[in-house]
Amino acid sequence: MSTRTVEFELSTPGVDAAGRDIRVPLGARAREADDFASEHTLINIGPQHPATHGVLRLVIELDGETVTRCIPHIGYLHSGFEKLAEYRHYNQIIPLTDRTDYLSPMANNVCLAMASEKLMGIEITERCQVLRVIACEMSRIISHIVWLGTTGIDIGAFTPFLWLFYQRERIYNLQEAWTGARLTTSLTRVGGMMADIPEGWEAGLRDFCQTFPKVLQEVDTMFTKNAIWCGRNQGVGVISREAAVNGSLSGPLLRSTGVDYDVRKDRPYLGYDTYDFDVPVGEHGDNYDRYLVRLEEMFQSTRILEQALDRLAGLRGAPVNVDDARVILPPKSRAMSDMESMIHHFKQVMEGIRPPVGEAYLGIENPKGELGYYFVSDGTAKPVRWRIRPPSFLNLSALPQMCEGALLSDVIATNASVDIVMGEIDR
Amino acid sequence: MTAAAAASPSVAALRARFGNSILRDRVICGDTVVWVAADRAHEVLSWLRDDPGQGFDYLTDLTAVEYRDGELPLEVVYQLRSLARRADLRIKLELDKAQPLEVESVCDLWAGANWLEREVFDMFGVTFRNHPDLRRILMWETYAEGFPLRKDFPLRGHFSRSEQTRQALAANPEAHYSLEELSIAESYRELSVEMRERLGRGERGEVS
Incomplete structure (x- = not known):
C-alpha cells in the first residue's frame, strides 16, 4: 500500500x-494519499500495441505508477510449427524456420541444416561453412539493427532508427541477391546451400563492412552518453547473474549480467573458433549493458564478415554441397540427361532424406540467444519430433522479474531491451 | 561422425550414486543421454545441479517426445548444461501412457523451467506436481480440443473448422484474462460457470 x-x-x-x-x-x-493509493489498477498492454514488438499482451497491476505484478500472455501468433514439422520432410521444414524468428531467417536456416546434419553425421564443405558464417553474421546485424532502431523509438529517439534501417536495407538487398527473397530466405539445404553467392556479390558485402561501422559510431555518439538514454536505461530492468543463469536466459541478456557464455566460443560450430573476434560481456545486467553488448556485437560481426570474405576469396570454385547422394540432388543438367540421376532426383524429392534412428540437439548463437533445434528420428523421412528451443521465449519469461517494482514507463524500455520476436515465442 | 564418442563422466557418477534408478544410458550423435526412473527424477536432477563435481546449473531446454509407435512411453527430456565446465547432459524420463502423465516439477531448481513445463503441459498434457502456476501458455485458457502435440491429435484439430469458428466468435471476452488477473480486478462474477467451478475446486489462482 x-x-x-x-x-x-x-x-x-x-x-x-x-x-x-x-x-x-x-x-x-490533491487528495488524501490513501484515497487513490488503496486501489490497485489493472492495465492491459497489447496484444496490438506498438511498444510490445509483436502480439505480446502484458497485464500489469499498478500501485500508483509502480508495477506490482506483470503477467505476460503469449500464444497469439501460435502456428503449430512443431506439429507441422512432423508431417514434413527435413528440407521442407526449412521454410518453417524462416517464419519463427523472422528477423534473422538465415541464421535459423543454418541451425536447421546443422541439426539435420548432426543427426545424419554429415561433414559439410569448407566453402559451405564460410557461407553459413556469413549468413549468420548478416542475420545478427539486421536483427540487432531492428532491436536498436525500435528501442530508440520506444524511448523517443527517431533519427537513429532511420540511419540504421537504411543500413538494414543494404543487407536485405544482399540477401535478396543471394536467395531471391528478402524475408523468407530458405537459404540452406541439408548438406549444403540452396545457392552459392552470385558473381560479384562479395563486393557489395565488402562495401557494407567498410561503411557500416561508421554509422554505428554515429549511433554510438548519439546514444551512449546521451542523458535521456542513460537515464531511461541505466539501472532499469536489472537481473542478477544468478537469476539469469537459473532462469535459462541466453544471448546478450545472459552476457549483460557478466556470464561469459557464447555458443560460438564455447561450443564452436562452423569453425567459429578459427575466427578472431571478441565476445562483449556486461556487468550490471540492466538495459544499458544489454545495449552496450549488442552494439559491440555488431562491430564484432562486421569483423567476422570481413575475415569470412577473405577466406571466401581463397575458396573460389570450391564445392558448396557435400558429395553425398543421400542428401544432395544431382545437378539439373544430369537429371535431365541421365536416367540414374533422374530417378535419384525423383526419389529424393518425393521421398525425402532419411536420417537414421536417433536424436540430436544442436544449439547455435542466434542474435536473440541460443537457438536450439532438437530432432528425434525414427528412421523415416519425417521427424518424430522437432523441438525449437526458442531463446526469446525463455528471455521473455524473466520479464516480470525485471519489471516488478519499476515504473510503468520502464516496462516499455525493459520489454524493448529484452529483444523478443513473437514468431519465435509462439511458434 | 562421433559415433565412438565416450559417454559423459557424469554417467558413472550417477550410477554410483543412484544405482538402479539409472535405467540406461547411450551416446547418440555425440551426446550422452541418460534414462532415469521417473519417481526419482527430481532427486537426480537436484543432485546434478548441486553436486560440486557435476554443477549442471543451467537448464538449456525441457520438452517431451511422443513416438509414433503407441506402445512406446512418452518421454520428458531435460537438456542440462554446466556453464562452468562447458558440459552438456540429456536426462530422459519415461511415462507410461496408460497411467496419468505426472512428474515432479523442477521449477524449484531452475526458474527457467516455469514456462517450459507450462508448454509441455499445454502441448502434451503432462502434469507437473508442485508447479507454481500450471496453466496453458500457447493455447488459451478455455481451449477444449486437447493437447496438440500428442500423436492422436489430428493436424487440423479435433473440431471442424466451423465449430472452431463458432467457438471463437462465442468466446467470453473475460476468458482472455486469467483467473489470477480477474482476482485482481474483482470481476469473479463475470466468469463463465465452468471457470468458476474449476476455481471452486481450487485448480489454480487465488480469488478473494
Whole structure:
C-alpha cells in the first residue's frame, strides 16, 4: 500500500473570462494519499500495441505508477510449427524456420541444416561453412539493427532508427541477391546451400563492412552518453547473474549480467573458433549493458564478415554441397540427361532424406540467444519430433522479474531491451 | 561422425550414486543421454545441479517426445548444461501412457523451467506436481480440443473448422484474462460457470 503524498498542486498557465492570466489546476485538487493509493489498477498492454514488438499482451497491476505484478500472455501468433514439422520432410521444414524468428531467417536456416546434419553425421564443405558464417553474421546485424532502431523509438529517439534501417536495407538487398527473397530466405539445404553467392556479390558485402561501422559510431555518439538514454536505461530492468543463469536466459541478456557464455566460443560450430573476434560481456545486467553488448556485437560481426570474405576469396570454385547422394540432388543438367540421376532426383524429392534412428540437439548463437533445434528420428523421412528451443521465449519469461517494482514507463524500455520476436515465442 | 564418442563422466557418477534408478544410458550423435526412473527424477536432477563435481546449473531446454509407435512411453527430456565446465547432459524420463502423465516439477531448481513445463503441459498434457502456476501458455485458457502435440491429435484439430469458428466468435471476452488477473480486478462474477467451478475446486489462482 503506497503512502506517497502529493506535495505540489500541479497547475498550468491559462486565461480567465476577462482575459487575465491565471493558473489552472490540472485535474482534481490533491487528495488524501490513501484515497487513490488503496486501489490497485489493472492495465492491459497489447496484444496490438506498438511498444510490445509483436502480439505480446502484458497485464500489469499498478500501485500508483509502480508495477506490482506483470503477467505476460503469449500464444497469439501460435502456428503449430512443431506439429507441422512432423508431417514434413527435413528440407521442407526449412521454410518453417524462416517464419519463427523472422528477423534473422538465415541464421535459423543454418541451425536447421546443422541439426539435420548432426543427426545424419554429415561433414559439410569448407566453402559451405564460410557461407553459413556469413549468413549468420548478416542475420545478427539486421536483427540487432531492428532491436536498436525500435528501442530508440520506444524511448523517443527517431533519427537513429532511420540511419540504421537504411543500413538494414543494404543487407536485405544482399540477401535478396543471394536467395531471391528478402524475408523468407530458405537459404540452406541439408548438406549444403540452396545457392552459392552470385558473381560479384562479395563486393557489395565488402562495401557494407567498410561503411557500416561508421554509422554505428554515429549511433554510438548519439546514444551512449546521451542523458535521456542513460537515464531511461541505466539501472532499469536489472537481473542478477544468478537469476539469469537459473532462469535459462541466453544471448546478450545472459552476457549483460557478466556470464561469459557464447555458443560460438564455447561450443564452436562452423569453425567459429578459427575466427578472431571478441565476445562483449556486461556487468550490471540492466538495459544499458544489454545495449552496450549488442552494439559491440555488431562491430564484432562486421569483423567476422570481413575475415569470412577473405577466406571466401581463397575458396573460389570450391564445392558448396557435400558429395553425398543421400542428401544432395544431382545437378539439373544430369537429371535431365541421365536416367540414374533422374530417378535419384525423383526419389529424393518425393521421398525425402532419411536420417537414421536417433536424436540430436544442436544449439547455435542466434542474435536473440541460443537457438536450439532438437530432432528425434525414427528412421523415416519425417521427424518424430522437432523441438525449437526458442531463446526469446525463455528471455521473455524473466520479464516480470525485471519489471516488478519499476515504473510503468520502464516496462516499455525493459520489454524493448529484452529483444523478443513473437514468431519465435509462439511458434 | 562421433559415433565412438565416450559417454559423459557424469554417467558413472550417477550410477554410483543412484544405482538402479539409472535405467540406461547411450551416446547418440555425440551426446550422452541418460534414462532415469521417473519417481526419482527430481532427486537426480537436484543432485546434478548441486553436486560440486557435476554443477549442471543451467537448464538449456525441457520438452517431451511422443513416438509414433503407441506402445512406446512418452518421454520428458531435460537438456542440462554446466556453464562452468562447458558440459552438456540429456536426462530422459519415461511415462507410461496408460497411467496419468505426472512428474515432479523442477521449477524449484531452475526458474527457467516455469514456462517450459507450462508448454509441455499445454502441448502434451503432462502434469507437473508442485508447479507454481500450471496453466496453458500457447493455447488459451478455455481451449477444449486437447493437447496438440500428442500423436492422436489430428493436424487440423479435433473440431471442424466451423465449430472452431463458432467457438471463437462465442468466446467470453473475460476468458482472455486469467483467473489470477480477474482476482485482481474483482470481476469473479463475470466468469463463465465452468471457470468458476474449476476455481471452486481450487485448480489454480487465488480469488478473494
